[in-house]
Amino acid sequence: MRRYATLSSLFLLLLLLLLPTPVVGGGDARAAEAGGSPGTLFHEANRLYLAGEYDDAARAYADLHESYRIEDPVLYHNLGNAYFRAGAYGSAILYYQRALHLDPPDDVADSLRANLDAARRTLSTRYRASGDENQFIYSEAAGFLYKATHVLGRTPLAVVFAVLWVGFMGLLILWRLRPDLRWAGRAAVPAAILALLLGLMVWGQLYTDASQRVGVVVTDDAVLRDGRHEDAKGKAVPEGLEVRIVEQDPSWTKVELANGHQGWIVSEQVKQI
Template sequence: MRVGRIGRGACGLVLAVTLAGLAASAEAQPVSADAQKAFEDANAHYYKGEYELAARTYAQILSDEKLEDPVLYNNLGDASFRAGAYGSAILYYRRGLQLEPDGPVAQSLQNNLEVARRVLQDRYRSGADKSQFIYAEPGGLLYQLTHLVSVTTLIVLFLSTWWLALGLAALRRWRPGLRGLGAAAIPVLVLAVLFGSVLGGRVYTDNTFRLGVVVEDRVTLREGPNVDAQGVDVPEGMEVRIVDGDAAWTKVELSNGRRGWVETSEVKQI
């Protein structure tokens, strides 16, 4: 895939020449001709300064094609940023980083994320303290260890070492002349168990510690799930832990431990 970076101010759009090339980075998911045209249209809207329309088009591609791709999330985040939807931009940059924690696209995502947070720091006069927008990594060390690489990488590592261990064990049993090689099955099996444990921990933390982002301005964290309940304002772009909720209200926890309710439309899960 040929990728070019086009700088527009602090953020940069990452353009794939074709959506098929983009999908190749997303485990070669097939895309339709309509999606290809929509992707090109979204890029054109972006260059014309039609950022809201570009963002809607990128989002429609994600929805219609069921794509999970860091490049597309970066483009969607950048278009949202330029449309003034800073909370949504942070949401999409974080989603992209979950898919690709390392690499050139991850660097672009991280840089753009920092820019969006700085804009909101200035808006809410938080000075150099951007920590109010970041939910301290839930689950502590377990969360950090299980999120060093993407889920796809963990699956590949686990399956590769598992089948390699089985193959080496078979050699040890059926090819006596290769017993020395077969002895390597034990350390490889240990690696497979390790990767499997990390993968299991990843699934557990992702299901237990759901993070979200406040995507609307002037959101109130209320003491109960109704508009008459008292509450405090929370800034757009703030990361929260999603505790519970339904179609109308979502219970969240702030990084300082305070809990309350916000309207479900005001917060989106990363």
């Protein structure tokens, strides 16, 4: 199971800047030479990015994510920026979207949305003269159930649910211990109803996120084919396009476009958000 490590942006940056200078290497060797410290990898990735070595910076950020299974909006933000600067706009969109799914702080979220829009506009210019970046957004996830259950992000929703549930239990216990405090019993009813509604929203988020597996085309040579083989008839699909993932195996992924058309893409060319 992957370790979930979401930190506030300021805390993460301050923590990592206090760690020692990295040893330059590659992949797992670099992590070993760094004494197992993620901070050294982060420093090295930042150095490469500031030096304009964007491909190497992207690999370094990816090493940090893969070696330590860290999922953090700041790390994904930087990784997306490195891919953007390297011209890998599909991968940039992927990591901007992954970062936004982690409920980042407002300042990080604003930067992510601005960069996401910039990547989509760049690809729109490449593929269509109209410059309509909305063509890259898979719209089915904006249905009623999705909207109703995603009014709040998962983290704040879970916090509010926990507070209401603890409040309900506290009021219920107080009322049982002190039957004369009728207000406690009356207050427990709306607390229970709100906790139930928020619990349903949490379930709805888990359900819709699992059923609406959205991916991003991360290469500029992807082809949507009618079957799971290279000779199957197909058509090119643009880099950065968001699709719904229907079925996956190690070699091929079945996807659905926003217009409902389904087909198969080589698995390494589409990544799940």
